[in-house]
Amino acid sequence: MTDNKRFLLRRRPEGAPVETDFELVSDAIPAPPAGGFVLHNHFASLDPAQRGWMDDAPSYMPPIALDDPVRATTVGQVHASDHPDYAPGDWVMGLNAIEEYSVVVPDGFTAKVDVSAVDSPSRFLSAFGAVGLTAYFGLLEVAKPQPGETVLVSGAAGAVGSVVGQIAKIHGCRTVGIAGGPDKCARLVERYGYDAAVDYRGKSAEQLADAIREVTPDGANIVFENVGGTVFDAELMNLAKHARIVLCGLISEYNSETKHGARNLWQVLAQEATLHGYLISAYVDRFAEGGAQMAKWIASGEVVMDEDIQHGIDNAYPAFMRLFSGANTGKLILALD
Template structure:
């Protein structure tokens, strides 16, 4: 698909907000999670490229956004830079502690979970669902390089009459133009903050890739090779 560099501050934006990252956040949140104004949205992996955009989209749509991230610096970035209402540091917490932390940050319960991590983070979120909640399953990065733990609190979907739905951005490729146009409007209005972590040199490809699993990138991970 041809791109027009004159339409964006940086051509790399076509790899972030106007690329698969932005479209995953846009269609995954709006069409899979079906948010309503006034609802509470819980985002795991919230400091990542997709998660940070989902939190901002939640605010644009009148929701309360709560993000889960690793470390004080990332949690501060969620509230201070991306506009999340609250942030939860998952580090050093077991499932029970995470469940309690989510309950404290979401006193009215959770209506939408946008899940990027899985494991105990997802299970803790499920324990805080409201009736008829929606869970959008975007990723399970905590389990990609370990023995699968599985979801242990699926019974909450029955009790809360909630639903869980997986999403792949490839399903929405024919509508990328629609999504990019709307994201562009919000970005131009100053309602979206775009972060890109750019490393240079093909020799750094492995280290750049591994940043995704260590969580040391800020925003969309991009490797510039020329």
């Protein structure tokens, strides 16, 4: 039987990934390993981080090996098992790969999930997964917002950024979001409750800095950085004294071989700001706590988290590239069935 489609990394991308960096193959459905199980993946998370994992460079995780399927968090059902705690039919999430069936030996990322309480199992890749919790812990534990403070968020219409803005509002902050294009900027205010939105497209760093200043005259107390590049340069020119910067992501740099860097880093010194590199993996032990709070906010409607579901593993490459063109509206997820 050859019906396990797998999306393999065949070549390390140079700059933006091209379709021939990948290959879709069909293998036999594997047998469960001793002490493990085979997971039938229903949804795979498409994340900017995957681009980093494709490079052979020092990082917080080893690179994806060439000819391996592209690493991804997935959620699915146990297909066959040799593990006493995982029975066929159980719903499980974990760090697996973009493939229809994954061989799993449970590790720290593997968790059974209760899908009865959610409208779609994909929720475990968005609101209740690492991405929703990236917003939650990055804002509340790293930045520690105080009522009345101004929170400036880049990539504000995306999965992480949209949630950061809403949690900041719940904590009594003023929120300013930066996103690409008028539609996304309207969405920031109308759907995610941002107090002001700034469109970065078509602006130099200086023009963007001016546009941010117009709506943030006293500077930002917190910068939640998802983008980097000229957007970050512009934000640095708008820091309040003792600002806290959460360095969560630098998506504008992921496809560039020559990194832009931070050209206005001197403002960190001038404003006595704190620049905090942040990885959600530091909070894995607290996922249950964060997930419970997110569940309450989602149920009450205080937080909305949109999903952009693309369909079919054959569509994995164009779906993934939506992250870099900005086509995605909400958490980008690939439905594998």
